[in-house]
Amino acid sequence: MFTVLLFVLFGGLALGCAVSMVVQRNPLYSAISLIGVFVSLAGLYILLAAPFIAAVQVIVYAGAIMVLVVFVIMLLNVEEEEQRPSNWRFMALGVVLGAILFGEAAFVLYSVGTPRGAQVETNVGLTASIGTGLFTEYLLPFEITSVLILMAIVGAMTLARRDAVVRFDSGAAEMAAGGGDLRQLDAGEVVPGQTAASGVAMARMQIEKGEAAAPASEGLGGAKIDDE
Amino acid sequence: MNETSMIPLSWYLALSAMLFTIGVVGVIIKRNVIAMFMCIELMLNAVNLTFVAFSRYFNDVTGQLFVFIVMTVAAAEAAVGLGIIITVFRNRESLDVDDARVLKF
Numbered sequence: 001m002f003t004v005l006l007f008v009l010f011g012g013l014a015l016g017c018a019v020s021m022v023v024q025r026n027p028l029y030s031a032i033s034l035i036g037v038f039v040s041l042a043g044l045y046i047l048l049a050a051p052f053i054a055a056v057q058v059i060v061y062a063g064a065i066m067v068l069v070v071f072v073i074m075l076l077n078v079e080e081e082e083q084r085p086s087n088w089r090f091m092a093l094g095v096v097l098g099a100i101l102f103g104e105a106a107f108v109l110y111s112v113g114t115p116r117g118a119q120v121e122t123n124v125g126l127t128a129s130i131g132t133g134l135f136t137e138y139l140l141p142f143e144i145t146s147v148l149i150l151m152a153i154v155g156a157m158t159l160a161r162r163d164a165v166v167r168f169d170s171g172a173a174e175m176a177a178g179g180g181d182l183r184q185l186d187a188g189e190v191v192p193g194q195t196a197a198s199g200v201a202m203a204r205m206q207i208e209k210g211e212a213a214a215p216a217s218e219g220l221g222g223a224k225i226d227d228e
Numbered sequence: 229m230n231e232t233s234m235i236p237l238s239w240y241l242a243l244s245a246m247l248f249t250i251g252v253v254g255v256i257i258k259r260n261v262i263a264m265f266m267c268i269e270l271m272l273n274a275v276n277l278t279f280v281a282f283s284r285y286f287n288d289v290t291g292q293l294f295v296f297i298v299m300t301v302a303a304a305e306a307a308v309g310l311g312i313i314i315t316v317f318r319n320r321e322s323l324d325v326d327d328a329r330v331l332k333f
Contacts, residue, residue, distance in 0.1 A: 007235050011243045018247055018270055022254040027262045034266050037247070041273055044243075047235070048284040053276075053295050060299050065269065065306045072310045073262060076317050094256030098249045105245035109238065129289050130296065138293050145300045152304035159311035 006047055014040035027078050031070050038062040052127045240281035248274035261313050261323045265306075272302050 017036035024030045038061045045054035134142050247270060254267030276295045283291030313323070320327050 003235055007239065011239075014243070015246060015250075018250040021266060021270065022250055022258070027260055027266075030263050030266055034270065037270060037273065041277060044240070044277060045280055048240070048280050050280050050284065050292055053280055053292050056296065056299060057276075060303060061269075061273070065303060068306050068310055069262065069266065072313060076314065076323065078260070078262065078323060091257050094253055097256065098253035101252055102245055102249040105248065106242065109241040109245060130292055133289050133293050134296070138290075141293075141297060145297055148304050149300060152307045156307045156311045159308070159315055 003047060006043070010040045010043040010047070014044070027073050028070070031066060031073060034069075035062050035066050038066070052130050237281055237285045241278060244274045244277040244281070247271075247277070259324050259326060261316070261325055261328075264325065265309055265313070269302060269306075272298060 014037050017033045017040065021030045021033035021037065024033060038057060042054040042057040042062070045051075045057060251267045251271035251274060254270065255264050258264050258267060276298055279291040279295045279298070283289065283295075316328055317323055322328070
């Protein structure tokens with residue numbers, strides 16, 4: 001009885017937070033609601049005897065990913081969603097399609113039925129069993145996952161770096177025309193150990209002046225700039 | 229711990245289907261890119277709930293390993309996706325998907 005109560009509590013919280021996330025117009029409120037969904041799901045995972053997944057849910061989802069999202073929302077200074085003339089036909093179409101999708105899912109899940117597998121007490125869900133599975137039977141997917149993460153890191157850095165080059169480059173062009181402001185000058189006079197973006201800007205300016213690359217630009221960004 | 233068996237599996241599946249549907253409807257009716265991104269995260273979580281529920285009721289750890297991998301993919305998606313969102317915002321000064329209907333101009 002107690003578990004049923006907990007299920008209704010966490011499930012209702014998750015559903016309410018999910019509806020709130022879709023209804024809210026301010027993205028920041030949506031993000032807070034989504035964090036509520038994640039925490040409720042972590043509670044459900046504990047009910048399902050999966051403490052490791054519950055912990056990872058809170059740490060990775062509610063911790064890392066949502067911090068990224070909230071950080072971007074604040075970085076871009078997103079206000080309320082723009083009020084445009086809303087097309088009610090599309091909204092009605094979306095709701096109808098969602099209802100159809102839910103009907104399909106409910107039908108499939110109903111036809112699957114409850115498995116008759118014995119619900120004996122096992123150590124499934126404990127960290128040790130998950131680790132054993134990851135490093136024996138599913139070693140290859142695990143390693144591919146690490147490659148995927150590496151690709152994501154490189155992709156994110158590429159996205160950020162190209163933008164930095166463009167931005168600093170325009171500043172360097174201004175300086176060449178004699179109109180550079182003080183901030184760009186500071187960015188040019190980089191000391192060793194500064195960020196890669198500054199190193200890129202410095203390499204650019206030195207290339208334009210026809211000088212040899214300084215030791216400060218021998219980092220990742222400085223070495224790559226010669227290709228362009 | 230055996231009291232978990234009091235909750236039928238179908239309850240978890242129904243909850244998961246509802247969460248997934250809410251996510252789909254959100255992607256369809258939202259215009260803000262970040263809001264759509266969060267709806268996609270909601271759908272991933274709904275599927276994760278299904279995985280964990282089946283893992284529990286079949287006494288098989290494989291479902292939880294899948295959840296682990298789905299979370300990794302979600303983290304990678306967040307890193308790259310938010311980078312793209314920032315780049316698009318700097319170029320268009322807008323997060324509305326209607327303002328980014330062409331990839332290049």
